Amino acid sequence: MKATRVYLLLHVLLSVGVLVHTFEPFTTTLVLGVGAALGRTIYNYLHESCDKKWIAFNATGLQVDLEAKLFGQHIASRIILKAVTGFMSNDNPKKPLVLSLHGWTGTGKNFVSQLIADNIYKEGMDSSFVHIFTSELHFPHLSQIDTYKSQLQQWIKGNVSNCAHSMFIFDEMDKMHPGLIDSIKPYLEYYEKVDGVSYRKAIFIFLSNAGGESIIQTTLDFWKAGRDREELELKHLETELSVSVFNNKRSGLWHTSLIDKNLVDFFVPFLPLEYRHVTQCVMAEMEAKGLQPDQNVAVQLARDVLYFPKTERVFSVKGCKTIASKLDFYT
Known part of the structure; x- marks a missing residue:
């Protein structure tokens, strides 16, 4: 859709350029002004600018x-x-x-x-x-x-x-x-x-x-x-x-x-992340990579992550930081 609209704008602009040669001076100035305006429209459409089209809080x-x-x-x-x-x-x-x-x-x-x-x-x-x-x-x-x-x-x-x-x-x-x-x-x-x-x-x-x-x-x-x-x-x-x-x-x-x-x-x-949060990270990462989320894979990967304190293994040492790189090994 975006490419089609840009093509149409360019087509109109080029048409204006061709028509300029057939008009009288006054008309030529008018047509050139229209062409410049269209040029700005194309530029603003393609180029990020500091306005509500590009900056709008959701x-x-x-x-x-x-x-x-x-x-x-x-x-x-x-x-x-x-x-x-x-x-x-x-x-x-x-x-x-x-x-x-x-x-x-x-x-x-x-x-x-x-x-x-x-x-x-x-x-x-x-x-x-x-x-x-x-x-x-x-x-x-x-x-x-x-x-x-x-x-x-x-x-x-x-x-x-x-x-x-x-x-x-x-x-x-x-x-x-x-x-x-x-x-x-x-x-x-x-x-x-x-x-x-x-x-x-x-x-x-x-x-x-x-x-x-x-x-x-x-x-x-x-x-x-x-x-x-x-x-x-x-x-x-x-x-x-x-x-x-x-x-x-x-x-x-x-x-x-x-x-x-x-x-x-x-x-x-x-806060430091717990085991349950790591499994959520794994599921989300699988979905982000276009894979079918697999609870078994998430559980296995989460279990292999390092936790502290060593005896209780409550919090993940690296949070979810290494999940993306480790996932390829488990899938």
Whole structure:
């Protein structure tokens, strides 16, 4: 359908070009104007732009995705849905949305970022308005931190100037040089504009393993006390999590003014995954690969995953991170 519509537009445009030679000057100018307008229509149809055609938040879609695709994260799901929905529904937010996602590897932090992008941008993570920074790739050398600060500021300013609804994802915050992220503090503040640019409609997401130990310990304590996992609430985790991250010297958020000035809207804990969640991940991965979901395969793979503590084998060491690569061996 899309190819057919583009073909028709091109056909009309080419026809206009041919007709130009047969008209008087005044008519030629008119026809050229029509041709230019059609050209812009084709360009806008094919090229992503910062408008409602390409950026439109789907609250229902995000809710469905979180419920059906994110396993074992009842706290994170509630926070993400409410935070993103509230922010995207506000035509005049007072500051950018800043989320800091914390938890052990394989628990769903990157996946949630993808779900958010998929339900805001038509192109999802492939959108030119979604920008991902990985500490070891983009900021590898401590000796160049001043250069990184300047480049990061320029990059964010340039892209928000181009599209107010830009999203910036910072992965591996636990490996980022302390002090680097403070360079963007003015962009996360309540300022109406900074150097003529408003950052209030942008979204900043920080992903980190930092704080994972405190999350695991709290979850483990609940389990040892015989309490249901779903009884865990944000209030049981948030304060200790923010303090842990702030005082972690290995974290890019160590003693950062972003925490000190309360510029992070939510510290989102991702709980360690249990055996039942791993089986759900396997079933979902099989479906994603176009395979018929097989409970026997899911059980077998989930049993072979490493768990801790060693004796009780309660939580998956790597969450669901290695499921995709292991699945080929079991099918």
